[in-house]
Each structure stands twice: as structure tokens, then as C-alpha cells.
Amino acid sequence: MHVLLTNDDGIDAPWLGVLAAGLRDAGHDTTVLAPSSDQSGVSGALKPLPMGGEVDLALRAAPAVAVDRAWAVEGATPTICVLLGLGGAVDEPVDVVVSGPNFGWNIGRDVWRSGTAWAAITAWGMGVPALAVSGAPEAYEPDDLAALVGHTVETAEKLTSQPEAEVWNLNVPAPPAASWQPAAWTSLSPGERMTASQISVVERNGDGSATVRLGLHRGMIVPPAAGSDAERVYAGGIALSRLRPLDSWH
DSSP states (O other), X not given: OEXXXXXXXXXXXXXXXXXXXXXXXXXXXXXXXXXXXXXXXXXXXXXXXXXXXXXXXXXXXXXXXXSSEEEEETTOOHHHHHHHIIIIISSSOOSEEEEEEEESOOOGGGGGGOHHHHHHHXXXXXXXXXXXXXXXXXXXXXXXXXXXXXXXXXXHXXXXXXXXXXXXXXXXXXXXXXXXXXXXXXXXXXXXXXXXXXXXXXXXXXXXXXXXXXXXXXTOOOOOOTTBHHHHHHTTEEEEEEOOOGGGOO
């Protein structure tokens, strides 16, 4: 199958190259189109595309990513990368889009601000099966990273065998991979990390204006509701969820 691979951590993210090589070694034709810089948390943003206008985007070769076709898209978001890949910048038809692996889980309602998740949702909206994949926000040893890649490849292959295009979200636990529990379908947790964000007023002026400090740290977690993706990955299990945008919930 032909895989279009992107991410939101940027073309230089080390996990991107490892997954690209893993897809290639599994026999899959792989094209990489990824942002030139970190685009975490941009959701489905269309920058730098001006509404009602046009923009020229430079695709530069990324030789550090070990596949024949790998480009960094200057200043673009993951959603823009998918639009380019499916809209004509890639000559061959794409069978599946894989977004990630993200450094840090995309679980619960946090997925709706994730550039990783929205790249997959964008592809699905264009009629192509898509998978978002994320790991824990910590270092993985080579064996752990190989397991992450193996589960991603296996899940992407299953995704392409579905009767119609779907969009799935895969989260693998913190290492060591030897203790991971098998993949199981879960719901998205109804919570999100932003509810635990730290907000303080640094200075308030007499006219009511103020300087407010907002903090969001990797240690903040999504509340682990029963049966949710958050509960499963915190307990060491692989979580697989369907991302169903609003127009498909009914």
C-alpha cells in the first residue's frame, strides 16, 4: 500500500524517521510530507493559507528521513501537508494517511486541538483512511520504539481492509514495551488536560486590564474515565479509538 506520512512535531522529530523506515521495511511505499517546524497543538489550522487568497509553499528535500520521497513543507501545518499530499503534490494515489508518532499521548478531548489528530481527520474527510498515533511523553529505548512502529504498521494495514474509510486514533503506553497489554477499543475520555492548566494573574491594573499567565505542562494528565483511552494507557494498555467528528455521531 502507499502511505502518506506526516506529523505535527516537524520533519526533524526522530520518531518520524523511525516510523518511515518501519513502513518501508514492511514493504509499503511511503511518502513523507511533514511541517518544517514543530506545529503541536495547531488543530486543523490552515496557516499560512490566506482565506480567499493563494500562497506558494516550498517543499524541501529531507534526506535524514530514510525513504525515497520525503519533504519538509515550509511553514505549513499538518492539515496543509495532508491537503497537499492528497490534492496533487504527490503523484501516486494514497491508500492510507498515517500521522505521527506524536511525542505525548493524544487522548480524551485533547484530540480536538491536536495537529496529529487533525491531519488524520482531514484525510478521512477527503475519503482516505487515516490513523493518528501517539506515544507517552518520555524517552523510548530502541526496543520500545520498534514495538510502537510495529503496532502502527499492523493497525494501518487493518485500517485499509475496512469496508469504508475510517479514522482511528492509536495510543501506546509508556515503556517498557514488554509489559504492554494488547490493543483494545476504547472511548475518548470526556476530560482533557486543559482543565488542569495553571492560570494566575501576574498583574492587574486599575482600569481592569491585566497580565495573566497560563501554564500547561506535560505532567498534567487527562482524567481517566472508566473504559476510556486515558484509563487504558495509564494502566499500560494500548488504546485504539475511532475519531468521529460531529457530523458522524448520529
